[in-house]
Amino acid sequence: MADLAVLRRGLGAAVEVREAGEADAVDGVPARVVARPGTVEGVSAVLREAGRAGLVTVVRGGGTALDWGAPPERVDVLLDMTALDRVVEHVAGDLVVVAEAGISVRALAGAVADAGQELLTDVPADRREAGSTVGGALATGTSGPRRLQRLALRDMLLGATVVLADGTVARSGGKVVKNVAGYDLARMMTGSYGTLAVVVRAALRLHPVRPAHRFVLRTGPVEEVAALGRAVVASQLAPSAVEIDRPAGSEVATVAVLLEGTPDAVATRAARAAELIGGAPGEQPPWWGRLPGGDALAKATATLTGVRMLLETARASEERHGAGVALRGSAMGALHAGITVPGPEELGRVVADLRAAAPTPREGTVVVLRASRELRAGLDAWGPVPGLDLMRSIKEQLDPGRALAPGRFVGGI
Ligand SMILES: Cc1cc2nc3c(=O)[nH]c(=O)nc-3n(C[C@H](O)[C@H](O)[C@H](O)COP(=O)(O)OP(=O)(O)OC[C@H]3O[C@@H](n4cnc5c(N)ncnc54)[C@H](O)[C@@H]3O)c2cc1C
Incomplete structure (x- = not known):
């Protein structure tokens, strides 16, 4: 195979390269070659050589x-990151860990657990x-759920080392060595689906594990649950998470409040939370932190007060289009929808209904993250995207040859 020979010649024995198999396809798009570097220099060499040969790389x-995001236009080189799996530095006193990007979330969690620390990703088991x-x-x-109090993964990312499409190694944040044109590269990486650069190292903020935690739950009519979720968020209870779950086709929803802290304080706050929502202490619900199932998965955002409208719209849309719309996520307004539909037309309609639940795109968005090729056909998966021109110009500056996963992101980026 020509691509394989070109890469082998350019890389020598430094990087493991093999012909791709069926299991290496990316969202239905077959890959040609798999490269598995074990060092940052190796990643740089793969991108440089692939770029020189005009090959497209997908991480x-x-x-x-x-299968999240649109399928890439093609996959010449699949860049397997799993050999970059080391913890580079864990400074427990500073609550900071620097790790290579191919380390599993599980291994990283294990590595910092001995120091009584955790990374608050809430990636489910x-x-x-x-x-x-x-x-x-x-x-x-x-x-995940604990984004409510302790921010999203993006905000725990203190800095990153990335490799650009031409093989340049760049760092941002933390101990700054080299910045690219003043961009906050680390932050730009979050949610970029491998279209801007390859993350090779990340410096992440850790949190001490809280000694006690309790859940308080209440199930009731959808509008009531939305109001209770809002009340807890606005209260002085300082919950770590307030999650709402409304199964597809259901008239009722559940609000689950997570309280963390010292045992005494948690007991007091849990009693107050139970009083506020008329609920009872309970176990972590089985759906906690998991994404809802369905034919398609979408992320839906809303304002604190807009969550109720989103929940009500889901119910109405189900009836109108013979669909199922399970909604789950933070009462603050970052939820996921698991949508089950008879066909692509109905999916388009349900998504349009959910978008219309927010008065303006500023107050709520719906992005379809995953859907089969058939369901995606004709679908506006991203919806109105402010700043698309800016995104295009960033892509143009970082990856002018469209060598990294072209077509995966909004606007064909
Ligand atoms: C609360 C919660 C619930 C979740 N539930 C689910 C679930 O039910 N199902 C599910 O599929 N996921 C779920 N996830 C998401 C999933 O766990 C993460 O997205 C996951 O960490 C993806 O990691 P991966 O290594 O498998 O990525 P991959 O599948 O390998 O890659 C995902 C994307 O990231 C890009 N990418 C990968 N590595 C890099 C890199 N080093 N640099 C640049 N780009 C890169 C790829 O090109 C691709 O576009 C959940 C996450 C959370 C927080």
Whole structure:
């Protein structure tokens, strides 16, 4: 195979390169060659050689979310990151860890747990077991329930080392060595689906594990639950998370409040939370931190007061289009929708209804993260995107040859 020979010649024995198999396809797009470097220099060499030969590169971490975003136009080189899996530095006193991007979230969690610390990604157990990596979690820009109090993964990212499409190694944040044209590269990486650069190292803020935690739950009519969720968020209870779950086709929803801290303080706050929402202490619900299932997965944002409208719209849209719309996520207004539909037309309509639940795109967005090729056909997966021209110009500056996962991101980026 020509691509394989070109890469082997350029890279020598320094990087493991092999012919791709069926399991290496990216969202249905077959890959030609797989390269698995074990060093930052190796990643740089792969991108440089691939670029020289005019080959398109797509990054793979654990491979658990490769069907998120649009499928790439083609995959000449699949860049497997799993050999870059070391903890570079854990400064427990500063609550900071620097790790290579191919390390699994699970391994990183294990490495910092001995110091009584944790990375607040809330990646659920099944995803951790499936091998989700730090780089993949950053590139998909996900966040879990505890985003409410302690911010999204993006905000825990203190700095990153990335390799640009031409092989240039660049760092941003933390101990700045080289900045690219003044951009906050680290932040730009979150949610970029591997279209701007390859993350090779990340410096992340850790948090001390809180000694006690309790859940308080209440199930009730959708409008009531939305109001209670809002009340807890606005209260003095300082919850770590307030999650709402409304299963598809259901008239009722559940609000689950997580309180963390010292045992005494948590007991007092849990009693107050139970009083406020008329609920009761309970176990962590089985759906906690997991994304809802369905034919398509979308991320829906709303204002604190807009969550109610989103929940009500889901119910109305189900009836109108013979669909199922499960909604789950933070009462603050960052939720996921698991949508089940008879066909692509209905998916388009449900998504349009959910978008219309917010008065303006500033107050709420709906982005379809995952859907089959058939369901995606004709669908406006991203919706109105402010600043698309700016995004295009950033792509043009960082990857002018469109060598990194072209077509994966909004506007064909
Ligand atoms: C609360 C919560 C619930 C979740 N539930 C689910 C779920 O149910 N199902 C699910 O699939 N996911 C779920 N996720 C998301 C998933 O865990 C993360 O997106 C995951 O970490 C992806 O990692 P990966 O290594 O498997 O990425 P991959 O699937 O390998 O890659 C994902 C994307 O990131 C890019 N990428 C990977 N590594 C890099 C890198 N080093 N530099 C640049 N780009 C890169 C890839 O090109 C691709 O576009 C959840 C996350 C959270 C926080």
